[in-house]
Ligand code: FAD
């Protein structure tokens with residue numbers, strides 16, 4: 001069903017009621033992918049977005065942050081290449097860099113809009129909320145632009161997340177920055193306190209330190225990047241320290257004060273001992289919370305949990321059968337590729353196909369220096385799951401390509417099941433770890449054994465040879481490292 005009709009009971013000037021098979025709320029990587037896939041499956045789709053196509057990922061998250069990571073790497077690598085006989089001191093114009101980044105974003109968001117239209121997706125600009133189990137209201141932006149009612153068979157909630165605010169640290173874009181503010185700065189602050197040593201804290205600390213800003217990280221826990229293994233985070237932390245980032249662990253940010261032109265951030269340790277850290281500005285990155293409080297979810301029969309998340313099954317269905325939730329609203333892992341994978345599943349299930357997502361093969365990456373890439377189980381998780389873990393590891397200092405790119409810190413590790421030698425997981429820290437981990441994801445998805453990867457001839461000289469060698473090492477037959 002599709003098309004507009006006048007609703008004589010409720011109609012006000014400009015009001016219309018439309019009908020659709022699938023209403024998608026939010027055009028981030030969860031929502032736009034769900035909409036395109038549903039369009040491919042010949043469903044009528046309406047995609048409502050209140051801000052910008054591409055959501056957080058394309059506009060304020062993954063893409064802008066990775067653009068700045070790469071651009072600052074170019075300048076930093078040129079500046080530190082004396083060992084290779086290169087002497088350079090590139091000047092960085094942050095405004096120019098941000099304009100370039102914005103161009104990349106525009107290209108991608110424009111592409112999303114075109115792809116949606118080409119797949120028959122009806123794009124509606126406005127803020128949607130549920131009115132009842134099969135109806136939503138969309139209020140269009142701006143004065144006098146009216147609203148419309150959309151009747152739907154299925155709905156996909158893909159409204160993403162917003163940054164958590166530490167009490168007292170309201171974002172003001174000047175003294176207290178969110179990641180979105182930090183990615184739009186037009187000049188490099190002299191110094192910055194970063195609250196939180198998680199994904200955003202570590203990626204952006206690295207960017208700003210490389211741009212010449214003096215970065216201090218205050219982290220509540222005992223290490224950076226909670227959830228990653230110690231030997232993985234150690235490589236990243238030591239490199240960050242070499243870059244000059246100053247870490248203070250066990251410090252929970254409690255308040256901040258203006259100090260001259262800058263800020264003083266106060267922290268408390270677990271004994272209540274207070275410490276002070278001064279800087280020109282402060283970036284707060286202490287996690288993100290799903291946007292589920294603005295959708296009138298009760299009207300459709302849903303209630304988020306205490307963290308604001310909507311519970312879903314492996315088909316991305318909520319407790320209400322015809323309503324799906326994908327991406328950050330469905331909780332951890334809050335990653336763009338998870339959102340997209342769930343979006344595809346939701347569309348296929350809405351079209352009556354037998355789809356489902358296997359979270360075991362979903363990778364994660366941190367774009368620090370060096371990068372981290374992981375997928376599946378760690379050895380500890382494999383033991384907890386009842387496997388007898390068989391581990392193989394290959395140090396990147398023994399990989400020719402890593403040495404030729406001047407980045408040989410780190411390793412590739414594979415975890416398999418000793419009985420069947422099936423690949424269960426991998427942890428990679430080193431250059432291009434975010435790319436290398438994809439090979440392990442494929443191995444897990446295909447049910448490959450260590451021998452399959454070890455028997456695959458890899459191009460020389462490449463970083464991916466370390467993937468093969470790690471698998472061979474688990475089998476006791478690695479050539480370029482001693483076998484365990
Ligand atoms: P979003 O991308 O947040 O999109 C939700 C959309 O819904 C928004 O456009 C919003 O305007 C719209 N919306 C909300 N409410 C309504 C409403 N009522 N009506 C209409 N529209 C509405 N993940 C990675 O995998 N890799 C990375 O490198 C990475 N880097 C990141 C860097 C930063 C700085 C940040 C902040 C996040 C990063 N992430 C990364 C996380 C990633 O951005 C999110 O996991 C991803 O965007 C989630 O997609 P989504 O579709 O669920 O939500």
Ligand code: NAD
Pocket residue numbers: 166195196197198199200201203218219220221224225226251252253254285286287288333334335364365366367
């Ligand atoms: P995070 O959960 O990764 O890290 C938050 C950190 O803040 C934690 O280490 C936590 O211990 C610390 N913390 C919390 N309260 C604190 C306080 N009061 N004082 C000091 N430290 C405190 O969250 P994030 O960095 O804000 O990122 C949000 C989410 O965005 C991530 O969880 C991830 O899902 C996504 N993201 C992904 C990528 C990527 O995939 N490369 C990059 C950026 C963001």
